[in-house]
Each structure stands twice: as structure tokens, then as C-alpha cells.
Amino acid sequence: EVQLVESGGGLVKPGGSLRLSCAVSGFTFSSYSMNWVRQAPGQGLEWVACISSGGDYIYYADSLKGRFTISRDNAENSLYLEMNSLRVEDTAVYYCARDLTVKPCDYWGQGTLVTVSS
Amino acid sequence: QSVLTQPPSTSGTPGQRVTLSCSGRSSNLGSNPVHWYQQLPGTAPKLLIYSNYQRHSGVPDRFSGSRSGTSASLVISGLQSEDEGDYYCAAWDDSLSGLVFGGGTKLTVL
Numbered sequence: 001e002v003q004l005v006e007s008g009g010g011l012v013k014p015g016g017s018l019r020l021s022c023a024v025s026g027f028t029f030s031s032y033s034m035n036w037v038r039q040a041p042g043q044g045l046e047w048v049a050c051i052s053s054g055g056d057y058i059y060y061a062d063s064l065k066g067r068f069t070i071s072r073d074n075a076e077n078s079l080y081l082e083m084n085s086l087r088v089e090d091t092a093v094y095y096c097a098r099d100l101t102v103k104p105c106d107y108w109g110q111g112t113l114v115t116v117s118s
Numbered sequence: 119q120s121v122l123t124q125p126p127s128t129s130g131t132p133g134q135r136v137t138l139s140c141s142g143r144s145s146n147l148g149s150n151p152v153h154w155y156q157q158l159p160g161t162a163p164k165l166l167i168y169s170n171y172q173r174h175s176g177v178p179d180r181f182s183g184s185r186s187g188t189s190a191s192l193v194i195s196g197l198q199s200e201d202e203g204d205y206y207c208a209a210w211d212d213s214l215s216g217l218v219f220g221g222g223t224k225l226t227v228l
Contacts, residue, residue: 035217037163044120044206044219044220045155045163045208045219045222046219047208047216047217047219050217059215059216061214061216062214062216095162095163102151102168102169103153103168103172103174104153104168104208104210105163105165105208106168106174107165108162108163108164109162110162111162
């Protein structure tokens, strides 16, 4: 069974940093690209970033470039999102999702809530 | 403002057929396949339809998708109460080099 479990969310002050993790099981992690997608309270889905299976290709949403860094550790079956200079508007549930070229975000985790507030 | 445009809400009665629309531009729907996601209240999104019309595993054939030019549609036939939720379209955008989502359509089953 494909499973993705996010962790690392919480309350952080504006300007602060946070590192999210996504632990996966039930599939060969090193064979799949991975995404982060976020959803602000009461709002729609917003794609954040994706990373190729080997980590050599990385894409970010334009609005987040420079502040967020996606990475992965294939030996640990884990995906990460390093978030710096956090703003109130970064408050959202952050989901990790598996990716296939023809079938993006085919499996999702349950999400982890990040709240940026003073 | 989402890159892909979806009507914010729609409704239907049980058994009815409803159509959800999604419009974009040449850099996304005009050149890349569309995918549809279902998000039931309080849950994570789930892939429903990929590559325009392919049903993800376990998705009933009441759900069907299509794409033409820079527009796409999701049709739900035989509407059921458990279909109530939010539906999002998505596609890769060549200009933005990223996955773009529609703002979502909230489906209410009356």
C-alpha cells in the first residue's frame, strides 16, 4: 500500500524557518518524482515544488523561489521542504504527493499544518 | 487568481449528470494533458482523472473527463451524495515550468 506521511508542521513566527518531512512506503521511492502542494485555510490547491527521482531536476512555483528548498534522501525514503523567511501568507496545510509524468500527484499524504503567526 | 479557471460552485440532485469545466491557455491546457482531483470535506485531495480521460485506480466509471483545445470537462453521471466536495483541474504549464491548478469547483448534492 502506498503511504506518504508528512511531519514537521507547527507554529512559527514571521521570518522564521521550518523543515517539513515526508516519509514514504509501499513503493520504490527512488523511481518517482515528488511534489509539495499547499492549501491555505479555506482556499484552493497551490503547487509548491517538484523534484525528479534522482534529485537532479527541481522546479519551484515562481512566487516561492529563493525561500523554499525541496530535497530528498532516497536512502531514507524521505522528501523534505526547507522553508525560510516565512510569511503569514505561507500558512497552509502542506501535502507531499507522488508524481508520474502522465499521472501527477497520484498519491497524497494527509498533510501537515504550518501556521505563521506572531 | 488561479491560472486555470473553474466555476466556484455547482450543484445537482442524486442521479443527475453534472459537468464541471476548466479553462486555460495555450501554455497549459493547449499543450498538456489535464488532470482532475477530488477533495472530500476534511480529507486530502485524491487523483480522479489523469491524462485527460484516464480514470485512476478505483475510480468508478461514473466519472469521465475530456479536453479540447484550451478547455476541459469532468462529467459525473449518476450523482451520489458522497460526491459532494471540491474538484480541481490541473495541468503542467510550459511557460511557468510548473503544475498549475484551477481554483476548484465546490459540488453540492441537493
